[in-house]
Amino acid sequence: MRIEIKFGGLGGQGIITMGFIFANAAAIYDGKECVFTQDYSAEARGGASTSEVIISDEKIDYPHVTKADYLVVMSQSAYRDYIDKLRNNGVLIIDSDMVKIEEEEKRKVYGIPATKIAENLGNTIVANIVMLGFFTGITKMLKKESVMNAIRDRVPKKFWDLNEKAFNRGYSHAMHME
Amino acid sequence: MKSGYYFWSGDIAAAEGAIAAGCRFYAGYPITPSSEIAERMALRLPQIGGKFIQMEDEIGSIAAIIGASWTGERAMTATSGPGISLMNENIGLAIMMEAPIVVVNAMRGDPSTGLPTLIGQGDLMQARYGSHGSYEIIVLYPNSIQETFDLMMDAFNMAEKYRVPVMYLIDALLAHMFERVYVPPEEEIERKIIRRKVPNKVPSRPFEPDDDLVPPMPLIGQGHKIHATGLTHDERGYPNLTPKAQEKLVRRLNEKIIKHEREIWKVEEYKTEDADKIIVSFGGESRAVRNAVNSARKNGKKVGMLRLITLWPFPHEFIKKYTADFYVAELNYGQMYHKVREYADGNNVKLIAKMGGEIHTPNEILKEIGGV
Amino acid sequence: MSLMEDLRYGVEDLLRTERLPHVWCPGCGIGITLNAFLRAVLRRKIDPNKLVVVSGIGCTGRAAGYVNVDSFHTTHGRAIPFAIGIKFARPELTVVVFSGDGDLFAIGGNHFVNAARRNHSILVIAVNNFTYGMTGGQHGPTTPTGAYTTTTPYGNPDRPFNIPHLAISLGAPYVARWTTYHVNQLQNSIYKALGMKGFRLIEVISQCPTVYGRRNSMRTPLSMMEYFEKNSIVKNDASFEEMELKYNEKIVVGEFRVAKDIPTYEERYDEVIRRAKNAD
Incomplete structure (x- = not known):
């Protein structure tokens, strides 16, 4: 099964990091086939930031998202730019304070005030990690511990606690959705 | 690591x-x-x-x-x-x-x-x-x-x-x-790891080839009194600016590679065995081609991919051996396409070109080879 | 045998005598410079097997072809980075770049500037004959303003490099200039530089009677040497203006900078290796 995920937001929101951590978790800690790419041109356009993750049980050939199974967006502009990339039965995941759904949406939508939660934790810089926890919880694609391990790979030790808290907030928010 | x-x-x-x-x-x-x-x-x-x-x-x-x-x-x-x-x-x-x-x-x-x-x-x-x-x-x-x-x-x-x-x-x-x-x-x-051949005597002739046309290579600091130059040179390495020396040296520089081309060639033949359409591709672009081949196969089309891992010396025998329509998918206005044509021997060769910025989508490839 | 005779026979061992006669014109100054270099090598008792000579392209660039040590005749302007590759990989070797003014300062100028800045431990012997000799006498980056060459038929409008000053500004720890008339001082200077570390530059003003002298009223090798003799002034603490070379005017020579204990690139990289190995 090939799963295509697209992350989008603004530069500085850690969109690339979010995708990278999830991909690293899939590839190294869950042993899945996985490709991570980031769109450099989007960054160059000013402001926008996006990354893509393909996860599969088989060898991955085409490395880009054609129709996303999951679209994770943390800014209105990313929502506008990429909503057409989401497949008909795909899932939209948003930072509910940052993104307003503009058109009637028949697909599943999950929202979390990730930036606000991060702010309450004392640092908006971990909004992406809150979102990552939420995404992990909603999709259950990967083991929770795998994603936590990948966070530790990426983040300096002195920030592990903060990041773990952020991740868990996001994750339990997802658990409460059900 | x-x-x-x-x-x-x-x-x-x-x-x-x-x-x-x-x-x-x-x-x-x-x-x-x-x-x-x-x-x-x-x-x-x-x-x-x-x-x-x-x-x-x-x-x-x-x-x-x-x-x-x-x-x-x-x-x-x-x-x-x-x-x-x-x-x-x-x-x-x-x-x-x-x-x-x-x-x-x-x-x-x-x-x-x-x-x-x-x-x-x-x-x-x-x-x-x-x-x-x-x-x-x-x-x-x-x-x-x-x-x-x-x-x-x-x-x-x-x-x-x-x-x-x-x-x-x-x-x-x-x-x-x-x-x-x-x-x-x-x-x-x-x-x-294959280490380079080094000469067994000092001083050596740094450009005197063995039977494989490759000279053992002396190293600096070991008394070989190496002389190496960009000028046409003899086997001692000394400049020799004559047509005769040119013929000998430049011919060998070319032949030492051609002689070993079969060892150097690396290709991936993906579902080409029975293919009547073969898409030649390489690098990042070949990942779209592979996807397209799999889609085509699912629909019963006999499509394969010849992926060149060695681009040069050009693995021409892998073109010559097939009777099929060739397609060359590359992110330029036609480069390896011309090499494939050179060896296609009467088979059709079609260029699937894109000027770059992104690889083809699998659908674009499928469209170019006549659809699924 | 006298010291002079010792040196003479020793020099022959350091030459690929089977390649003689050389390509240089009668009266050319490159041979004088090469001789001074080889004698300095002998006096320094450098193991010839641990000495590497690298040249670029041009008349002086052919020097690498005559020295009986590991020697490389590279592409135009690239002798310095080629030599850096050798020195950085094998710091225990003595690496000398022996090349001409056009090669080192025009096409190779960027390499010269950056190598001196990084202070690679190589000795650069720069033969400055004011012209591109091999290609028939065009003007180069060292041709004095006003001089006549095949590409400055109305006199050279360019201003030449002030080479020693350039090297000093880049922090080169040893900078000297001599002419081919000053054979002993030149040899002593090379001898001294071979005993130092870091980026060392010796500019050697040399005669090219064949394509430069004859267009600038110094038709014979002797007349060029006479010009060097009559117009040279030794002044170690020369100013920028004094180091400048003007058409048919004074040539200030000397040891313009002698600075010891400046860490070389290779030494600083040893520290990088030490830190990297202790990193985790």
């Missing part, structure tokens, strides 16, 4: 692959999308007693690695198309001096400054013919991050074995894309 699984970009894998293959000397100049190779080398080489230097430009970078090569180091530089344009002068020197080096070209959109962060495949002819003169060179091109790591061993081994520069093509897609890479145990890697 400890044996295990890593999540690496193509740039990191190229650097780590080179280190695994014994590279201990790197000179380079930053350029997108190859800069992360330099960054990785700057971090890693001194940890293992190797040398990294950032030079003033690409011309200096390649000159430095040719110098280092003569001391016996497995030496590498990495750049992108604009940098290769500058390096081509000394690619010729490495050819003429028969200095083993590996030059990575992370291809981006072209020509000129083009699309620095996005894929291009416009440097395929430049890789082969970029420096002036009549010469043969080896050009390899992986299509995954694992292969980017693994194939480095071949690049260095071929460079050392044939005393020739090896151009290692990747592209902006591979350079910045991350995949899982398995690093085998050190002993397993070590066993694969």
Whole structure:
């Protein structure tokens, strides 16, 4: 099964990091086939930031998202730019304070005030990690511990606690959705 | 690097692959999308007693690695198309001096400054013919991050074995894309390293070939009193500016590669056995082609992919052996297409071109070969 | 045998005598410079097997072809980065770049500037004959303003490099200039530089009667040497203006900078290796 995920937001929101951590978790800690790419041109356009993750049980050939199974967006502009990339039965995941759904949406939508939660934790810089926890919880694609391990790979030790808290907030928010 | 699984970009894998293959000397100049190779080398080489230097430009970078090569180091530089344009002068020197080096070209959109962060495949002819003169060179091109790591061993081994520069093509897609890479145990890697032939007497004749047309290579500092020059030279290495010396030297420089082309050729034949349509492809682009082949097969179409891993010397026998319609999918206005035509022997050959910036989508490929 | 005779026979061992006669014109100054270099090598008792000579392209660039040590005749302008590759890989070797003014300062100028800045431990012997000799006498980056060459038929409008000053500004720890008339001082200077470390530059003003002298009223080798003799002034603490070379005017020679204990690139990289190995 090939799963295509697209992350989008603004530069500085850690969109690339979010995708990278999830991909690293899939590839190294869950042993899945996985490709991570980031769109450099989007960054160059000013402001926008996006990354893509393909996860599969088989060898991955085409490395880009054609129709996303999951679209994770943390800014209105990313929502506008990429909503057409989401497949008909795909899932939209948003930072509910940052993104307003503009058109009637028949697909599943999950929202979390990730930036606000991060702010309450004392640092908006971990909004992406809150979102990552939420995404992990909603999709259950990967083991929770795998994603936590990948966070530790990426983040300096002195920030592990903060990041773990952020991740868990996001994750339990997802658990409460059900 | 400890044996295990890593999540690496193509740039990191190229650097780590080179280190695994014994590279201990790197000179380079930053350029997108190859800069992360330099960054990785700057971090890693001194940890293992190797040398990294950032030079003033690409011309200096390649000159430095040719110098280092003569001391016996497995030496590498990495750049992108604009940098290769500058390096081509000394690619010729490495050819003429028969200095083993590996030059990575992370291809981006072209020509000129083009699309620095996005894929291009416009440097395929430049890789082969970029420096002036009549010469043969080896050009390899992986299509995954694992292969980017693994194939480095071949690049260095071929460079050392044939005393020739090896151009290692990747592209902006591979350079910045991350995949899982398995690093085998050190002993397993070590066993694969082919060391260069060195002469058994001092002083030697640095350009007197063995039967394989490759001369053993003396190293600096061991009393060989080496003389090497970019001028046409005799077997002692002394300039000999005559048609006779030219004939002997340049013919051998070409033939030493052609003679071994079957050892140098690497291709992937994917579902080509019964194919009536074969798509020739390489590098990042081949990942779209493979996807298209799988879709076509699901619909009962006999489509296959011939993926060139060795681009030069051109693996012509793998074109000649098939009776099928050929398609050449590449991110340029037709380069390898012309080589395929040269050997297609009456078979149809069609170009599937895109000017770069992104690889074809599988659907675009399918449309070009007549739909699924 | 006298010291002079010792040196003479020793020099022959350091030459690929089977390659003689050389390509240089009768009266050329490159041979004088090469002789001074080889004698200095002998006096320094440098193991010839640990000495590497690298040249670029041009008349002086052919020097690498005559020295009986590991020697490399590279591409135009690239002798310095090629030499850096050797020195950085094998710091225990003595690496000398022996090349001409056009090669080192025009096409190779960027390499010269950056190598001096990084303070690679190589000795650069720069033969300055004011012209591109091999290609027939075009003007170069050192041709004095006003001089006549095949590409400055109305006199040279360019301003030449002030080479010693350039090297000093880049921090080169040893900078000297001599002419081919000053054979002993030149040899002593090379001898001294071979005993030092870091980026060392010796500019050697040399005669090219064949394509430069004859267009600038110094038709014979002797007349050029006479010009050097009559117009040279030794002044070690020369100013920028004094170091400048003007058409048919004074030539200020001397040891313009002698600085010891400046860490070389290779030494600084040893520290990088030490830090990298202790990093984790």
